[in-house]
Amino acid sequence: MRDEARRASYYANQTVSMVWGIGGKTVERLNRLGVVSIADFMRMTHEKVRELLTVTGARVQAELHGQSCLPLNLMPPPRQGIAVARTFGQMASTWTALREAVAAFATRAAEKLRAEGLEAGHSYFKAGVMLANLTPARQQGQMFTARDTVKSARAMAAIDAVNARFGRGMLRPAATGTTMTWASRQARHSPRYTTRAEEMLVAKAF
Numbered sequence: 001m002r003d004e005a006r007r008a009s010y011y012a013n014q015t016v017s018m019v020w021g022i023g024g025k026t027v028e029r030l031n032r033l034g035v036v037s038i039a040d041f042m043r044m045t046h047e048k049v050r051e052l053l054t055v056t057g058a059r060v061q062a063e064l065h066g067q068s069c070l071p072l073n074l075m076p077p078p079r080q081g082i083a084v085a086r087t088f089g090q091m092a093s094t095w096t097a098l099r100e101a102v103a104a105f106a107t108r109a110a111e112k113l114r115a116e117g118l119e120a121g122h123s124y125f126k127a128g129v130m131l132a133n134l135t136p137a138r139q140q141g142q143m144f145t146a147r148d149t150v151k152s153a154r155a156m157a158a159i160d161a162v163n164a165r166f167g168r169g170m171l172r173p174a175a176t177g178t179t180m181t182w183a184s185r186q187a188r189h190s191p192r193y194t195t196r197a198e199e200m201l202v203a204k205a206f
Helices: 005-014 024-032 036-044 048-062 095-115 147-167
Strands: none
Touching: 005 036, 024 048, 036 048
16 A cells, blocks of 8 residues: 555554564553554554564564565575475384385475476486495394395395406496496596506406
């Protein structure tokens, strides 16, 4: 309302509870001081408002008087990322529970993505996995008892041994793909046979 008379009439006929940022308990305190309408609130001294409602209340009053205290951001910057994470209500101890939780979080993240009209970038620069709260293998708890941990450990040990002997990546999970277009430049550089002894070709006779 640009008309000052109409605005003053409106403020005089609206209770202070209509002001954004003034809650029920604050309204009760103001009412006890005889501040019932928005107009009453606007007539209070700045010092009194700040004393009762802190700097936040003082800003609200200043805004009602037409003084802008906070910048108006009509175009918020686009998100650079979206994360969804929750602390479990109880400890998860099975693969099924973890899969369900991660699927639920992924679903929620996708919902947020769609709600903001965003999409995952067409090109990706970096990805990673962080393993935290590690313990020695012999101290591992009962997290993944549903799997044959002994057989899995032997398989991993065998893969590690082959890779240690014939070169990293000689054996790897099929899920890592074959072209590895996502691999870092360092991971895709040509072997340095002439400058690095550890990369020198070794011929073996069988």
